[in-house]
Amino acid sequence: xxxxxxxxxxxxxxxxxxxxxxxxxxxxxxxxxxxxxxxxxxxxxxxxxxxxxxxxxxxxxxxxxxxxxxxxxxxxxxxxxxxxxxxxxxxxxxxxxxxxxxxxxxxxxxxxxxxxxxxxxxxxxxxxxxxxxxxxxxxxxxxxxxxxxxxxxxxxxxxxxxxxxxxxxxxxxxxxxxxxxxxxxxxxxxxxxxxxxxxxxxxxxxxxxxxxxxxxxxxxxxxxxxxxxxxxxxxxxxxxxxxxxxxxxxxxxxxxxxxxxxxxxxxxxxxxxxxxxxxxxxxxxxxxxxxxxxxxxxxxxxxxxxxxxxxxxxxxxxxxxxxxxxxxxxxxxxxxxxxxxxxxxxxxxxxxxxxxxxxxxxxxxxxxxxxxxxxxxxxxxxxxxxxxxxxxxxxxxxxxxxxxxxxxxxxxxxxxxxxxxxxxxxxxxxxxxxxxxxxxxxxxxxxxxxxxxxxxxxxxxxxxxxxxxxxxxxxxxxxxxxxxxxxxxxxxxxxxxxxxxxxxxxxxxxxxxxxxxxxxxxxxxxxxxxxxxxxxxxxxxxxxxxxxxxxxxxxxxxxxxxxxxxxxxxxxxxxxxxxxxxxxxxxxxxxxxxxxxxxxxxxxxxxxxxxxxxxxxxxxxxxxxxxxxxxxxxxxxxxxxxxxxxxxxxxxxxxxxxxxxxxxxxxxxxxxxxxxxxxxxxxxxxxxxxxxxxxxxxxxxxxxxxxxxxxxxxxxxxxxxxxxxxxxxxxxxxxxxxxxxxxxxxxxxxxxxxxxxxxxxxxxxxxxxxxxxxxxxxxxx
Amino acid sequence: xxxxxxxxxxxxxxxxxxxxxxxxxxxxxxxxxxxxxxxxxxxxxxxxxxxxxxxxxxxxxxxxxxxxxxxxxxxxxxxxxxxxxxxxxxxxxxxxxxxxxxxxxxxxxxxxxxxxxxxxxxxxxxxxxxxxxxxxxxxxxxxxxxxxxx
Numbered sequence: 001x002x003x004x005x006x007x008x009x010x011x012x013x014x015x016x017x018x019x020x021x022x023x024x025x026x027x028x029x030x031x032x033x034x035x036x037x038x039x040x041x042x043x044x045x046x047x048x049x050x051x052x053x054x055x056x057x058x059x060x061x062x063x064x065x066x067x068x069x070x071x072x073x074x075x076x077x078x079x080x081x082x083x084x085x086x087x088x089x090x091x092x093x094x095x096x097x098x099x100x101x102x103x104x105x106x107x108x109x110x111x112x113x114x115x116x117x118x119x120x121x122x123x124x125x126x127x128x129x130x131x132x133x134x135x136x137x138x139x140x141x142x143x144x145x146x147x148x149x150x151x152x153x154x155x156x157x158x159x160x161x162x163x164x165x166x167x168x169x170x171x172x173x174x175x176x177x178x179x180x181x182x183x184x185x186x187x188x189x190x191x192x193x194x195x196x197x198x199x200x201x202x203x204x205x206x207x208x209x210x211x212x213x214x215x216x217x218x219x220x221x222x223x224x225x226x227x228x229x230x231x232x233x234x235x236x237x238x239x240x241x242x243x244x245x246x247x248x249x250x251x252x253x254x255x256x257x258x259x260x261x262x263x264x265x266x267x268x269x270x271x272x273x274x275x276x277x278x279x280x281x282x283x284x285x286x287x288x289x290x291x292x293x294x295x296x297x298x299x300x301x302x303x304x305x306x307x308x309x310x311x312x313x314x315x316x317x318x319x320x321x322x323x324x325x326x327x328x329x330x331x332x333x334x335x336x337x338x339x340x341x342x343x344x345x346x347x348x349x350x351x352x353x354x355x356x357x358x359x360x361x362x363x364x365x366x367x368x369x370x371x372x373x374x375x376x377x378x379x380x381x382x383x384x385x386x387x388x389x390x391x392x393x394x395x396x397x398x399x400x401x402x403x404x405x406x407x408x409x410x411x412x413x414x415x416x417x418x419x420x421x422x423x424x425x426x427x428x429x430x431x432x433x434x435x436x437x438x439x440x441x442x443x444x445x446x447x448x449x450x451x452x453x454x455x456x457x458x459x460x461x462x463x464x465x466x467x468x469x470x471x472x473x474x475x476x477x478x479x480x481x482x483x484x485x486x487x488x489x490x491x492x493x494x495x496x497x498x499x500x501x502x503x504x505x506x507x508x509x510x511x512x513x514x515x516x517x518x519x520x521x522x523x524x525x526x527x528x529x530x531x532x533x534x535x536x537x538x539x540x541x542x543x544x545x546x547x548x549x550x551x552x553x554x555x556x557x558x559x560x561x562x563x564x565x566x567x568x569x570x571x572x573x574x575x576x577x578x579x580x581x582x583x584x585x586x587x588x589x590x591x592x593x594x595x596x597x598x599x600x601x602x603x604x605x606x607x608x609x610x611x612x613x614x615x616x617x618x619x620x621x622x623x624x625x626x627x628x629x630x631x632x633x634x635x636x637x638x639x640x641x642x643x644x645x646x647x648x649x650x651x652x653x654x655x656x657x658x659x660x661x662x663x664x665x666x667x668x669x670x671x672x673x674x675x676x677x678x679x680x681x682x683x684x685x686x687x688x689x690x691x692x693x694x695x696x697x698x699x700x701x702x703x704x705x706x707x708x709x710x711x712x713x714x715x716x717x718x719x720x721x722x723x724x725x726x727x728x729x730x731x732x733x734x735x736x737x738x739x740x741x742x743x744x745x746x747x748x749x750x751x752x753x754x755x756x757x758x759x760x761x762x763x764x765x766x767x768x769x770x771x772x773x774x775x776x777x778x779x780x781x
Numbered sequence: 782x783x784x785x786x787x788x789x790x791x792x793x794x795x796x797x798x799x800x801x802x803x804x805x806x807x808x809x810x811x812x813x814x815x816x817x818x819x820x821x822x823x824x825x826x827x828x829x830x831x832x833x834x835x836x837x838x839x840x841x842x843x844x845x846x847x848x849x850x851x852x853x854x855x856x857x858x859x860x861x862x863x864x865x866x867x868x869x870x871x872x873x874x875x876x877x878x879x880x881x882x883x884x885x886x887x888x889x890x891x892x893x894x895x896x897x898x899x900x901x902x903x904x905x906x907x908x909x910x911x912x913x914x915x916x917x918x919x920x921x922x923x924x925x926x927x928x929x930x931x
Contacts, residue, residue, distance in 0.1 A: 049866045049895035104894065124838075124864035282899065692902070694892055700899035 011509035011519045015667040020504045029246040032201035035216045037274040041070050043264055044119035046109040046126050048101035051135035051359040051695020055099055055128060063111055063122040070112040070271060073263060083232055083266055085259060086325055091155055093322045095259040102151045102321030103361050104697055105286030110263045112275060135359040135695040139318040142358045150357040151321050161323055162330060162355030168412060171348040174301050174310045183384040184299040188760040189373050191293035191689040193285060194366045195707060198248025200288060201278035202261055204268035212239040215265055220250040220499055221537030226529045228257040229265050244527035247499035252365035253288050255539045256324050285700045289364025290689055293318055294332050294373050300381035306391045308400040310348035313340055313377060319355055320362035326473060328363025329355030336370035338415050342378035343422040343460050343633060344400040349412040359695045371740030372683060375459050379744050394430055397458060398423050420633040421659045421721045426458050428719045429635035429657040451642040453753025457745035458635045463733025464545035466626040475536030476625060480551040482511060482558055483619035486604050488582050488597035490515060490522040495535010496547030497527040506544055506664040507551050510729060514555035516579025517596065533621060541733025544664055546626050552728040554622035561618060565599050568611040630725050632732040634658040636745035642753050644772050647765030649685060649750060654714035659721040660734035669734055670718055676738020678713035684746035685762050784872065784909050785888035788917040794876040797883040798852035800924055810919040812912050823849060829861060833901040833908050838865035852876055866895020
């Protein structure tokens with residue numbers, strides 16, 4: 001990377017208040033539900049009440065006769081039009097059920113009416129005649145040879161639709177060696193869902209004049225949605241425009257394309273009028289992708305002096321009834337295989353994956369995807385070894401971590417760790433949490449009848465994925481198109497798409513520094529496939545590293561051109577110029593200046609004044625492809641107090657040391673982490689989607705699915721270490737680390753407080769009480 | 782979901798058993814029952830309006846008496862479906878003499894699906910008990926009323 005011409009960072013690295021916040025905080029955000037197109041009709045879905053059944057018939061007579069009804073759409077009609085959703089292993093998924101339903105909440109019919117109220121009422125009049133089939137809900141039960149098949153139409157013979165395995169040479173010898181100490185644990189994460197504040201929603205509008213479709217959708221990946229809708233509806237990509245207006249959170253749940261997206265778009269095309277559907281919370285909990293719910297049957301081999309020699313993990317993960325393109329069963333496990341050794345120099349490594357079909361809602365990605373489980377496994381193994389071998393928990397970690405001088409480090413999992421601060425992060429976190437004095441603190445608390453524990457979670461986070469083989473999970477690059485308008489104002493169009501990350505601020509900060517303008521003078525446009533070049537949207541902690549990297553490159557190119565034109569106007573060499581406050585000045589000669597607006601006007605309107613060979617205009621488009629993986633790292637630490645009467649766990653102190661390379665805006669970094677730690681409280685103690693044995697989801701309201709509240713969110717004490725990456729600006733991704741590490745830190749603190757091991761989440765008060773009373777359960781398998 | 786309970790009904794098992802099979806009495810006693818018709822021997826069809834908390838709905842269903850052993854026992858299979866979901870249940874009823882009256886014991890398994898399960902499952906046990914209580918108290922009244930007219 002060529003060094004940028006003497007640019008003094010003014011904005012990058014600063015705690016700049018988010019430029020988008022005034023509109024959010026004053027209620028002027030424009031979300032999909034706010035989109036009002038004239039003539040809009042509204043959709044309600046009839047969803048399966050059975051986990052598995054044949055559909056013998058659908059009677060929609062009463063609804064169809066109603067004057068408020070515009071259409072009733074069934075799977076048969078979609079099949080006739082050859083409209084399907086793409087799924088894993090090229091198995092097309094029905095957007096509306098055809099003959100068979102495979103999970104409670106699966107859409108069967110769509111009713112279109114004058115308003116949502118009418119649509120809901122009409123949906124209730126539709127009679128679906130079910131013939132129940134045997135359902136299989138439990139993931140392990142579904143792997144048994146005699147288990148009922150969860151999805152009769154799916155091409156694999158049994159429910160295990162995906163299997164992979166790998167082992168290094170010599171791992172069996174290692175585990176058989178009587179000299180090594182082997183620790184074992186089964187780790188089970190609970191089923192959760194992303195639960196953004198804004199539910200999913202879509203407004204689709206067909207323009208007959210141009211035979212084109214415009215879709216407003218709450219999505220993380222506008223181009224991904226456009227490509228899939230175009231393919232599903234047999235339209236060319238140029239005839240589909242996807243706009244994601246303000247999006248109120250996604251957490252991975254808004255990355256896939258859903259049946260409802262296809263149905264609403266198809267209906268708009270058929271009816272020739274705008275069609276709208278906004279998910280309500282209950283149907284969101286039923287039909288948004290679910291996540292986690294994985295089983296890790298793990299064992300680790302240590303030398304007697306605490307070297308982490310080997311790791312084995314058998315991962316079993318449910319896809320639900322239909323494996324999506326990026327099924328949770330695959331994403332949670334395949335990505336985990338890359339990073340299960342974590343920050344430790346493990347030498348021998350084996351893993352197996354079984355992806356399983358069950359009669360449950362399809363699984364997808366949730367913030368951190370593979371991470372919370374893999375971190376729990378790594379740290380769980382280290383903790384167990386430390387206690388068994390009588391080695392200090394911090395000491396054993398430091399001993400096994402990749403050291404500063406060992407980067408770039410080629411891990412046993414086949415990936416390269418770029419430079420980080422593994423030992424330094426742990427040491428700083430321990431200093432901040434008061435590790436050295438904690439045993440004394442614990443003793444004093446115990447003397448007052450209080451039970452304290454300290455938890456540790458070191459993590460690595462693979463971010464900003466670049467080229468990773470011939471079947472990319474995401475776009476392995478991203479783009480920024482920047483132009484300086486004749487007024488000197490800067491407009492940037494980017495392929496990343498904010499759903500709460502604050503890109504309108506951070507990307508503006510990066511560009512402002514390169515172009516020497518105020519951050520307020522940079523407008524960042526995103527989330528509209530007609531306005532921005534092809535991009536990968538936001539997911540996988542990719543945006544600031546890849547999209548921000550592209551913005552820096554495009555701004556650097558533009559800066560060169562500005563300086564070239566300004567040099568010509570000022571009769572000075574470009575390298576003798578500097579830009580500040582939208583003014584270009586000859587270094588050390590305060591009088592010799594030209595404004596950015598003058599340069600821009602020259603570029604557009606006075607081409608005769610441009611240097612020879614310089615094209616008119618001030619615009620640049622650059623695409624940035626990062627290395628395969630850029631690794632962030634850090635450490636979370638928690639001190640908790642257990643209420644032995646109620647089983648409640650109170651977080652007394654929480655420390656996060658984060659190394660995400662160069663920070664563009666530390667306030668946004670800390671905001672994202674604070675949110676992820678709150679989600680970690682949900683994962684560790686509260687949230688769980690529960691099915692009964694017949695496949696009925698019993699937790700479809702916030703009465704039963706407990707979300708962390710603001711009062712549950714610990715106040716985080718932050719430590720920052722910045723190990724720059726090779727990417728432009730030195731950034732690394734950081735969107736997921738907070739939820740990757742926090743559940744483990746909290747669970748580890750409870751384990752430390754009670755002297756127990758935990759193998760399943762969430763740690764509800766009942767379970768904490770059982771553990772406190774010595775009723776050590778087999779919390780795993 | 783497990784359902785069980787017992788109830789004392791006036792009259793000997795021979796009388797109570799007949800009353801429990803009488804669609805007219807049942808229609809009056811079943812909470813929210815809008816219609817109940819005998820469609821075949823031991824088979825009834827009906828319509829029900831019922832609410833579990835905020836989930837109110839209209840259900841159409843079938844009741845079948847299986848393995849009738851008057852006046853001692855029978856099995857009742859219920860399947861109902863409506864906007865908010867479905868209920869399928871199979872209940873064993875046992876009648877034993879208790880002085881001049883009858884002690885009725887029932888137990889069985891109910892399966893619910895849809896909104897009723899997703900939103901109401903936690904209170905369904907309580908609701909089922911409440912409905913049974915309403916049913917039997919209405920039943921006693923209906924029997925008393927019938928006895929008066931006879």
